[in-house]
Amino acid sequence: MDSKDRLSPYSILRYKIENELDNLDIDDTKKLELIKQIPSRWEKLGDMVLIPENSLNSEIWNEVLLISNKNIWKIFCDVLGVSKIGRQNRIKLGPMRKSQVELLYGEDGIVIHKENGIIFEFDTTRVMFSSGNVSERIRMSKFDCSDEIVLDLYAGIGYYTLPLLVHANTKFLHACELNSDSIHELKKNLNHNGVLDKCIIHEGNNISILSNPNILGGIDRVMLGLLPSSKKGWNLAIQALNPKGGMLHLHGNSIAKEEKKWAEEVIAELEKISEDSNRHFKFKLEHIEKVKSYAPKINHIVLDISVST
């Protein structure tokens, strides 16, 4: 094996981009500035690489990209083995958590991303996909839900719906989703993964489940996967559970190292909702899962809470 074979993708990328900058006659001072912005990490989704928000994004990089006639992006594709490049901007604030990926190279932002034996097809420029939640998607796939009716209050393109149907063998799943782009992808993904017949999509605001007799009081497990808080879904989850209770997977953001305190506050609130609505459930914290860091000193947490009478 010669020494070139042992170079990291970043080193190869940097070497080839430096060559391209030489071809474009960029002077050495500018070149040093430009090289600093070559990313050393990126996110790969299917056939696409997403570079971080602050990469290749300065005024001088914009000038170079203009004169390089897409050669810089072709180098990225060649070295990283993809055909599309995008820039990962922060996910939009708001309940739909819309993607703000900017397409930099390629025909469109549509990818077919395979993870844990599941096919996720989606348009990266329209809907979000959090690579950082992979551990939680895998964790959900390890439950045994073969006798269970599950409600996913925030289904998106099937982030947790698909692992629960494909690997956890969920008997039947009700998926609520508000965003028409996500609904479109969810339908495709249920089909790609052969689980269309085990799922109903409830289009629109999940509050509509309060008037759905097929859901109210008939659910064994509820997914509450919305950040920064799933609080608006807590009452819905409690009303949906069957009279014996069941299990909640409740997502939220907690101050780092104060997760236990946050969990106690959540449970106190759930108890209040349950008493006020005459359901009289008992809630027990089974597990606290740290999914990822959401912001400095703020963690994305999932609480597994069992509910009984």
Ligand SMILES: C[S@@+](CC[C@H](N)C(=O)[O-])C[C@H]1O[C@@H](n2cnc3c(N)ncnc32)[C@H](O)[C@@H]1O
């Ligand atoms: C983007 S997902 C978050 C998924 C997961 N936590 C993750 O980060 O991978 C949340 C989804 O809930 C949907 N949503 C938010 N509020 C809703 C509501 N009231 N009813 C139905 N869907 C809702 C959004 O449109 C979005 O697709």
